Amino acid sequence: MEPIAWQALMDRLALFSDAANPDIVQVETGYKPITTKPYIFANFIPREYESGLIDHDCGEDFRGILNISVCVPTAWNYAQHAGLARRVANWFKYGAKYYYNDNAVSIYQRSKIIGAPRLDGGHNRLEVQVWWRIWG
Amino acid sequence: MARYRNGQKRGTTTSFTKVVRDSSERFMADAESVYQETNKILYDRLEEETPKDTGHLAGSLVATVSGNVESSGPTNVTTGEGSGRAESYMNIDSAKITDKINFFYRATYFLYVNYGTVNMRGRFWVERVRAEYPSIARAVARRYGLKVK
Numbered sequence: 001m002e003p004i005a006w007q008a009l010m011d012r013l014a015l016f017s018d019a020a021n022p023d024i025v026q027v028e029t030g031y032k033p034i035t036t037k038p039y040i041f042a043n044f045i046p047r048e049y050e051s052g053l054i055d056h057d058c059g060e061d062f063r064g065i066l067n068i069s070v071c072v073p074t075a076w077n078y079a080q081h082a083g084l085a086r087r088v089a090n091w092f093k094y095g096a097k098y099y100y101n102d103n104a105v106s107i108y109q110r111s112k113i114i115g116a117p118r119l120d121g122g123h124n125r126l127e128v129q130v131w132w133r134i135w136g
Numbered sequence: 137m138a139r140y141r142n143g144q145k146r147g148t149t150t151s152f153t154k155v156v157r158d159s160s161e162r163f164m165a166d167a168e169s170v171y172q173e174t175n176k177i178l179y180d181r182l183e184e185e186t187p188k189d190t191g192h193l194a195g196s197l198v199a200t201v202s203g204n205v206e207s208s209g210p211t212n213v214t215t216g217e218g219s220g221r222a223e224s225y226m227n228i229d230s231a232k233i234t235d236k237i238n239f240f241y242r243a244t245y246f247l248y249v250n251y252g253t254v255n256m257r258g259r260f261w262v263e264r265v266r267a268e269y270p271s272i273a274r275a276v277a278r279r280y281g282l283k284v285k
Binding site for chain 2: 067
């Protein structure tokens with residue numbers, strides 16, 4: 001189920017459009033950041049989750065986090081940076097469902113910006129976390 | 137309501153409330169033990185999963201009560217893995233059920249290792265271990281004969 005969840009979320013992320021025009025990068029691609037251009041980097045964290053429900057043969061609950069690193073040129077100020085991060089977080093709304101091959105992955109918590117920005121190469125970086133679940 | 141034995145009035149509301157009070161105190165004590173033990177296991181799991189090169193990062197892991205860093209005293213992060221455990225356990229033992237227990241790494245490069253950098257993949261062990269919390273709590277509660285939803 002994890003690849004399905006990943007694909008559904010990546011399909012959604014690919015549609016993200018913003019005036020800042022960031023590059024959208026998936027983990028395990030050989031992307032070389034350009035210091036003058038923002039980029040968002042998606043990483044996938046499936047988590048072990050003990051389902052509280054009796055499942056028998058009805059499937060299982062899979063949950064995890066889509067970690068999106070929002071990286072902007074150091075010339076940007078924090079308001080601009082956090083603004084872009086918030087727009088990315090809002091792109092995955094609480095309660096929304098995204099589909100891949102008729103499988104729905106749903107967002108079961110509000111997407112959040114995690115922690116303070118930090119310097120990473122030629123960019124400042126903030127983490128956005130999107131909490132997903134899929135049944136299958 | 138009063139209880140009667142051999143026609144004589146025995147129990148009173150006082151003894152009834154005592155029973156309720158005693159059992160509720162016992163329940164609170166058990167719940168507190170579950171809370172503390174769960175957090176100790178979580179501490180161990182976090183330390184276990186922390187990537188180790190020198191052990192400095194794992195050794196810098198500290199648990200405090202209600203984010204009160206100073207009260208926990210300085211942790212010797214130079215002695216490597218396990219160095220924060222004694223103090224963290226002590227802090228967790230002092231935690232009441234209404235307290236918030238905070239875990240953090242004193243090593244400031246924690247963020248770079250957990251979330252990654254442009255040159256290094258994120259390891260995300262904090263997110264993975266945090267997901268284990270409900271299962272740990274349930275298992276500990278079962279040992280004490282309590283139920284956790």
